[in-house]
Amino acid sequence: MTLADISEHCHNITNSYLAVTNGSELVESTQEAIRLTRYHLLEEVFSRWDPFGNQLSFSYNGGKDCQVLLILYLSCLWEFFITKTRNSQYDSQYHQFPLQFLPTVYINQAETFNTLEQSIESARERYFLSIYESPRNQTSMPEAFENYLKVHSTAKAIVIGIRYTDPFGADLCCIQETDSGWPQFMRVQPLLHWTLANVWSILLYSNEEICGLYEKGFTSIGGINSTVPNPALKIRNDDATSCGKRNPFEWEISNAYGKETPCNKVKVSKLTDADEVLLQSTGQLDFHPGWFLINDSLERAGRIRR
Template identity: 35%
Template sequence: MHAHLAGNHGCTLRPIDPFLDTVDRYDFSYIEKTVYEASQAESPLGHSIRAALQVIEEAYERFGLDGVTLSFNGGKDCTVLLHLVAAVLSRKRLTQQDKPIRTVYVTYPNPFPHVDAFVDVCAKRYHLDCVAIPGPMRQALQHYLDISHPKPKAIFVGIRRNDPYAENLTYFDPTDEGWPSFIRCHPIINWSFKQIWDFLLLLKVPYCSLYDQGYTSLGSMENTHPNPDLKTTEEGRYQPAYMLENELHERCGRTTQKK
């Protein structure tokens, strides 16, 4: 993998995070302890963590361990969701040494190597059964259902209220007509951009290194740029994503509405 890569936006990408050299399995009991402790805080973040944990717990109660899959693409939101899922699996004693977490990774054309590398390491560290399928999303999910045994009844999705077409979503929603049939589960639907970053930083959860280079929303190399709000006075340098002040500008580095 090349140490430096350049996209069509003219920004030179810095080396992929050295975290990716580590593939040791995470201690889910530690994740459980730290996440559930954070959920007890009397703060907006504590409330949001509690709500998300309750939704995840309900999903496993309703659909069972084999009935739920996680949609994971290496982005900040689904990284938070994955960490929350790991905490619940440990709390409910659903983790098994030989039973990985069912995961589907719908890939973009011309993806960032940083993202693919991050997903690969997360698959090892969180013990994911990660099936990578090229998009578009509708066809990819149908293919995933077709090849899955048993077929999942629900899929965790790391979508939030300010994402496109998410205004009216609830914690549990059936897919729209014409889409593969399953329940979409949205545990972090009401989280803000700030809460996503507060969670990642508070719990020291590793995330894709592109976010430290000014990217605030990730897609393919063709449609994703560093956020102009984070540009510094140094040529080609940007502040990290968590420094973004106006959350409404989260997608200002994207040239399409796909996520």
């Protein structure tokens, strides 16, 4: 596997999802969301900053949103490459995918679940990320990016998986400068218009491995001392009866990309022993998987202050 191979794979996942005609309104709205993100990346972002130069970086924290954005970003990278190859006067055998690793930045902020850290590690290998990792707890986020830019002085723009429904997300736009108090660079935010349900629909369809905490009822993963499984997903005694919660993504999971026979298994990373013990000792078991929740306003209901 190379970055070229995984980019082509992501392109195939995306195209396969775009070709789905199962009559689901959610799939249709997610297809619309994908088209807009692709338009942003291919027409607005890659025309301004060469994705094969070193002006663009990707911000990654192992969460579902940046994983979806990464799949779409790599898919567009592949498309950009093949379009360039086709338009060139030389035969395609003379063209090589110009990038081996994707410049990525991860700010290691607070005590993090090691399951999430391991997911970042798996993503590093699977998606060929060259990750700059800021030293844990040493700095604020703006300072951490200032340090990043000292090391990667050619970076002009950083891609972020933030959505309108995130805190302070409502007034953002796809391409904008950073605010005062932040080092100066451009923010690229091509996922703003996505709903929680859109995110789960393509992510579960992709058949890519996701962080195991999501299976345990987490819907938004922050620090270890400030995140619990989402209370809205707590399994109640009467859930065994007809009023129990339904999985909204049965179709995506059964028909996921590359599955030869439909099955209801989702690829999740294994919980680390430490996180397993933590969830057990604090009685945080018995939750439906995070993807059972599609109400954007409850996405962060598992964020607590201790």
